[in-house]
Amino acid sequence: MGAHGIIPGVDVFDVIVIGGGPAGYVAAIRAAQLGFKTACVDAFERGGKASLGGTCLNVGCIPSKAMLDSSERFEMVNHELSEHGILVDSAKLDLAKMLARKEAVVDKMSGGVTYLFKKNKVTSLHGLGRLVRQDQGGWVVAVGDQEVAAKHVIVATGSSPRELPLAPFGGHVVDNAGALAFEQVPDRLGVIGAGVIGVELGSVWRRLGADVTVLEALPGFLMTADPAVSREALKQFQKQGLKFSFGVKIQEVTQDVAGVKVTYQDGDKTVTAEFDKLVVAIGRVPHTKGLGAQEVGLELDERGFVKTDAHYRTNLPNVYAIGDVIGGAMLAHKAEEEGVAVAEMIAGQAGHVNYEVIPWVIYTSPEIAWAGLTEGQAKERGLDVRVGQFPFSANGRAAGHGDTRGFVKVVADAKTDRILGVHMVGPNVSELIGEAVTVMEFAGSSEDLARTVHAHPTLSEVVKEAALGVEKRTIHM
Structure with missing residues (x-):
């Protein structure tokens, strides 16, 4: 044919x-x-x-x-x-x-x-x-x-978008598309789901003036990311005013002309929260x-x-x-x-x-990005690892920008020095992760990355310093 x-x-x-x-x-x-x-x-x-x-x-x-x-x-x-x-x-x-x-x-x-x-x-x-x-x-x-x-x-x-059976889309309950088209900033915004979509959309409306509460069924934040990254990101989001509750179980969602009421179990407490709009972001x-x-x-x-x-x-x-x-x-x-x-x-x-090195990015502020294995995942596979980590607070370009939040973490095989994973939270890491993916695609080592000349002053120097940190020889810290 x-x-x-x-x-x-x-x-x-x-x-x-x-x-x-x-x-x-x-x-x-x-x-x-x-x-x-x-x-x-x-x-x-x-x-x-x-x-x-x-x-x-x-x-x-x-x-x-x-x-x-x-x-x-x-x-x-x-x-x-x-x-x-x-x-x-x-x-x-x-x-x-x-x-x-x-x-x-x-x-x-x-x-x-x-x-x-x-x-x-x-x-x-x-x-x-x-x-x-x-x-x-x-x-x-x-x-x-x-x-x-x-x-x-x-x-x-x-x-x-996956619907929550207790809260089908319609009225004040919206999916990602609806959450990008509010005609006015809601005073109180509820978000069910603390994944990529929920955190990004919650961040948008929090910055524009909404009081944002994020409800998540899992017991922790971004549990697929490296725990160090998750902890730092959560700390920064909470400082910005985003409110999180983890391990919750939604029991009832009701709507009226004024908004949405969500009743959920939070530990041994039953909580009823009222919102003007409710974003359901529980997957696809x-x-x-x-x-x-x-x-x-x-x-x-x-x-x-x-x-x-x-x-x-x-x-x-x-x-x-x-x-x-x-x-x-x-x-x-x-x-x-x-x-x-x-x-x-x-x-x-x-x-x-190559599914092993697909980058993940969350475009919040600070941004979050990673590729490859976390330190824990590598150890679960029976691998001995060495880790290098370097903060943006020690980087001149980040200081000039006025954004020194976060760090870069490199996980390498202790025997071969091959980079197994790179994990970042900080300014512009959605762009920085590309370098890490390239090195990993070519089965590169932390030594390869550490000896690659990086322009100064740039944020990318944090990646180089994290790679140097695998052998405990960072220069600027």
Whole structure:
């Protein structure tokens, strides 16, 4: 099969990608680069119009970072510029303009994906893509009333916010998209879930003036991160005014015109809290509704994720799946790399994603980032480790910025010196983690990182000093 139209009346492609988020649009572009006639089917709409980029670009990664940046600037003007000798009186918030800026950023980025599709000759089809049948060696996909076909189909339908059964979305109870579109700053904001989404969104509205309470079912904060990072981050967030309760059990959520009441068990106490708005951020679930999985026999696991092998192949011939819909780390950059890998595998190349060194980032202030194993995880694997740690408080560039919170921690194998993990909390660590990932990708050692020349003065010197610390030979502390 190919682009020769052997199914009468049906447009035929080499590759059809279902889903236009980071996994899907990247897979489509890479497939087109490899010479395949490619179509991408996507149903996402924003403001009543088609908008490529999926959840990440439209109501997730990109708009949340725009709001985080805007709210940090507002915080800086009101509370931090005076330390630099810059006095600003009576700074006011124009929330409507801030939200309009966020939407403009999203428009630009979504338009960028549209441009890339045109540049790479990817056919964009707007509508819900549904697997219909296998016909003459290829797969027929319905897009509304239209049918298209291809030899290869890549499912990249992403994920959706998980609802709390006691508090379905609606009214004053919102998901991440709703929490990016409040028309006014809530006086009292509740957040259920102290993960990435909950902490980032809570930080935005706390800086803009809300009283924010975060409720978390787990007994501690960011338990997947290195404990030293988690402790430091929690201390900084609490200093900023975010309030946390851990190990809670939600018992009842009720709404009225004024707001939301949440009753929860906190240790041996029953607490009822009242909020103007409640953000539920308890994770995400695979989005397969309308895909036709059951009708064509596409196998899902017990949690609803599409089952794949190590090469992203499903149980159906020439049907692949990538991104959030297959589980694992629900990260846009992980999904993008899977998009590249699956397209290259279809082309007979050796596509590959190294899941051991995927970076995790939380874009709060201070930022949090890590890649690889924590010290505890390495020891659980039976490895002897050495650790180096260096604070931003001893860094000249951080002092000049006026932000010396946090540190960088390097975990290395005691025998081989290979870097096993790097963990950071502090200013701009979302950018600094890239260096660590590069060194780890090449199986580098702490010595490699320690002997790499870093410009002075830069924040990146903290990474170098942490690597020097593995052998207890830091220079500036």
